[in-house]
Amino acid sequence: MMINRRLIETVPESKRHIAGNVAAQWISLVANIVIIFMVGWILEGLWNQELSGNRAILGSVVFLVGLLVRFICTRIAARESFLASKFVKQKLRQMIYQKLLRLGSHYTEKAATAEVVQASVEGVEQLETYFGSYLPQFFYSMLAPVTLFIVLSFVNFPSAIVLLICVPLIPISIVAVQKFAKKLLAKYWGQYTRMGDHFLENLQGLTTLKIYQTDGEKHKQMNEEAERFRKVTMKVLTMQLNSITIMDLIAYGGAALGVIVSVSQYAAGHIGFWGAFVIILLAADFFLPLRALGSFFHVAMNGMAASDRIFALLDLPEDPEKTETIGEEKDIVLQDVSYSYDGEREVLHHVNMKFPEHGLTSIVGESGCGKSTVASLIMGLQRGYTGSVRVGGREVSALREDSRMKQMTIMSIGSYIFKGTIRENLEMGRKGASEDEMWQALRQVNLAGFVQENGGLEMKLLERGSNLSGGQCQRLALARALLHDSAIYIFDEATSNIDAESENDIMAVLRTLAQHKNVILISHRLANVVPSDRIYVMDAGQVIEQGTHEELLQTGGQYARLWKTQAELERYDGKEVTA
Numbered sequence: 001m002m003i004n005r006r007l008i009e010t011v012p013e014s015k016r017h018i019a020g021n022v023a024a025q026w027i028s029l030v031a032n033i034v035i036i037f038m039v040g041w042i043l044e045g046l047w048n049q050e051l052s053g054n055r056a057i058l059g060s061v062v063f064l065v066g067l068l069v070r071f072i073c074t075r076i077a078a079r080e081s082f083l084a085s086k087f088v089k090q091k092l093r094q095m096i097y098q099k100l101l102r103l104g105s106h107y108t109e110k111a112a113t114a115e116v117v118q119a120s121v122e123g124v125e126q127l128e129t130y131f132g133s134y135l136p137q138f139f140y141s142m143l144a145p146v147t148l149f150i151v152l153s154f155v156n157f158p159s160a161i162v163l164l165i166c167v168p169l170i171p172i173s174i175v176a177v178q179k180f181a182k183k184l185l186a187k188y189w190g191q192y193t194r195m196g197d198h199f200l201e202n203l204q205g206l207t208t209l210k211i212y213q214t215d216g217e218k219h220k221q222m223n224e225e226a227e228r229f230r231k232v233t234m235k236v237l238t239m240q241l242n243s244i245t246i247m248d249l250i251a252y253g254g255a256a257l258g259v260i261v262s263v264s265q266y267a268a269g270h271i272g273f274w275g276a277f278v279i280i281l282l283a284a285d286f287f288l289p290l291r292a293l294g295s296f297f298h299v300a301m302n303g304m305a306a307s308d309r310i311f312a313l314l315d316l317p318e319d320p321e322k323t324e325t326i327g328e329e330k331d332i333v334l335q336d337v338s339y340s341y342d343g344e345r346e347v348l349h350h351v352n353m354k355f356p357e358h359g360l361t362s363i364v365g366e367s368g369c370g371k372s373t374v375a376s377l378i379m380g381l382q383r384g385y386t387g388s389v390r391v392g393g394r395e396v397s398a399l400r401e402d403s404r405m406k407q408m409t410i411m412s413i414g415s416y417i418f419k420g421t422i423r424e425n426l427e428m429g430r431k432g433a434s435e436d437e438m439w440q441a442l443r444q445v446n447l448a449g450f451v452q453e454n455g456g457l458e459m460k461l462l463e464r465g466s467n468l469s470g471g472q473c474q475r476l477a478l479a480r481a482l483l484h485d486s487a488i489y490i491f492d493e494a495t496s497n498i499d500a501e502s503e504n505d506i507m508a509v510l511r512t513l514a515q516h517k518n519v520i521l522i523s524h525r526l527a528n529v530v531p532s533d534r535i536y537v538m539d540a541g542q543v544i545e546q547g548t549h550e551e552l553l554q555t556g557g558q559y560a561r562l563w564k565t566q567a568e569l570e571r572y573d574g575k576e577v578t579a
C-alpha cells in the first residue's frame with residue numbers, strides 16, 4: 001500500500017492540513033494554467049501582429065495576479081505541510097511515552113531500550129516527510145494530471161489523451177520499486193537497531209571491557225556491524241538513485257512526447273499558435289507532481305518502515321488494567337509459591353513464607369538460592385508464578401502498580417542513583433521532604449559528614465552516581481529508601497559494600513524501623529540477621545529451615561553450620577560479631 005491508513009487515523013488532526021496543502025497546490029496549478037494561457041494569448045497577438053493595447057494590458061494584469069496567487073499558495077502549502085507533520089511527531093512521541101508508562105517496569109522484558117529510543121526519536125522524525133510532503137503530494141499528483149487533462153482536452157483532445165496515458169507509468173514504476181524496497185528497508189532498520197543496541201551496551205560496559213581487555217574484540221565486532229550497515233545503506237541509496245533515474249526518463253520522455261504530438265497537431269492545422277504553445281508548456285506539469293512524489297516516496301518509505309516499528313511497540317501486549325490496592329493490614333504471605341524465569345528451569349519450589357505487619361524478617365542462603373527472586377515476586381515485578389503471594393490480603397498480581405510502589409520500598413544492588421544533586425535523589429524518596437528529614441536520613445546511613453564536606457545537599461552527582469564509591473552509592477540509596485514512607489521495606493543485600501562498623505549502625509536503624517513497619521532483610525552476613533523476629537533459610541529455591549537465631553542454632557542444621565564458619569571468619573578478620 002502507498003498509504004498507511006492506520007498511521008493517518010492515528011493523527012486525524014493532520015488530515016485537515018493535508019487537505020489544505022493539496023488545495024493550495026491545486027489553486028497554484030490553476031493560477032499557473034491561467035498564466036500560461038495569458039502569455040500564450042499575448043504571444044499569439046504578437047505573432048499575428050494584432051496585439052492591441054487593451055489585450056496587452058489585460059494580459060499583463062491577469063499574469064501578475066496569477067503570480068501573486070501562486071506566491072501566496074506556495075506559502076500556505078509550506079505552512080500546512082509543517083502543521084501536518086508537527087502534530088504527528090507530538091502525538092506519536094506521546095503515545096510511545098504513555099505506552100511505556102502502561103508497560104511499566106516490565107517494558108524491558110519486551111523491548112530493548114535502544115530500540116525504544118530509536119523509534120521515538122529518529123523513527124518519529126522520519127515520519128515528518130511522510131505527513132508533511134508525501135501524503136499531500138500523493139493526492140495532489142492525482143489531481144494535477146486530471147485537472148490538466150480536462151483543461152487541455154478543450155484545447156486539443158488527442159494531445160491531452162496521449163499525455164494522460166503516459167502518466168500512470170510513473171506510479172507503476174514506483175510500485176515495482178516498492179516491492180523490492182520494503183524488504184530492503186526492513187533489513188536496513190533491523191541492522192540499524194542492532195548496531196544501536198550493541199553500541200549502547202558496549203558503551204555502558206566499557207569499563208568492564210577494558211578491565212578484561214575484551215574491548216578490542218568488541219571493537220572488531222562493532223566494525224563488522226558497521227560495515228554491514230554501510231553495505232545495506234549503500235544498497236538503499238543505489239535503489240533510490242536508480243528508481244529516480246527511471247522516473248526522470250518517464251517524466252521527460254512523456255513531456256517530449258507531448259511536444260511531438262502538439263507540433264504534429266499544429267502542422268496538421270488542428271491547433272493554432274496558442275494551442276501549441278500551451279500544450280508544450282503544460283506537458284511537463286502532467287508529470288512533475290508524480291516525479292516529486294517519487295522522490296518523497298523513498299523518504300516516506302523509510303518513515304513507514306519506522307512506523308511499523310513504532311506500531312509494533314505500541315501493540316505490545318499490556319496487562320489488563322489492575323484495580324486492587326493493598327489492604328489495611330500490611331502483612332505478606334507466600335503460599336506454595338513456585339517460579340521459573342524462562343518457563344523451563346524452576347528457581348523457587350513450593351515456598352511458604354510469612355512477613356508480619358510489624359517486625360524484622362530475614363532471608364538468608366547461598367548466592368543463587370532465590371532470595372532476590374522472592375523479593376521481586378513480593379514487589380510484583382515478576383509474573384507467571386504459581387501459588388499465591390498476598391500483600392495486605394490481596395494477590396500481588398492483581399495490585400495496581402502505584403499502590404505497590406507507594407506501599408513497598410525495595411533497596412537492592414540495582415537501585416539507581418541519578419545524575420543531579422543529592423537533594424534531587426533524596427526527593428525521589430519523599431516529595432517535599434524537608435532539609436531536616438534529608439539530613440536525618442543521611443545521618444542514619446553515616447553519609448551526612450561526607451555530604452557536608454562536599455557542598456551539602458547541592459553536591460553534584462554524575463550518571464549512576466559514578467563520582468561516589470560503591471558504598472557511598474549504597475548509603476545514598478538507603479537514605480532515599482528510608483525517606484520513602486511506606487509500610488513495607490525490602491533490603492536486598494543493601495549493605496554489601498559498606499564497612500562492618502557502618503553496617504552495624506544501619507542495622508540498628510532497620511531494627512527501629514521494624515518496630516512499626518514490615519521490614520524484610522536479605523543478607524549474606526548472618527551477623528546482621530541475628531535480631532530478626534524470624535529467619536528463613538533458603539537453599540536451591542526451597543525454604544529449608546526457619547525460626548529465630550537461637551532456635552536455628554539449637555536445630556543444628558544448615559544455619560548453625562553457616563553461622564559457625566562465618567563467626568570464625570569474622571573473628572579472624574578482626575570484625576566484631578554482634579551476637
Ligand SMILES: Nc1ncnc2c1ncn2[C@@H]1O[C@H](COP(=O)(O)OP(=O)(O)O)[C@@H](O)[C@H]1O
Binds near residue numbers: 365
Ligand atoms: N532475570 C533472571 N532471568 C533468569 N534467571 C534468573 C534471573 N534472575 C535470577 N535468575 C536465576 O534464579 C536463581 C535465583 O536467583 P536469585 O533470586 O537472584 O538468587 P539470590 O538472590 O539468592 O542470590 C539463580 O539460579 C539465577 O540464575
Ligand SMILES: [Mg+2]
Binds near residue numbers: 371372493
Ligand atoms: Mg540476590
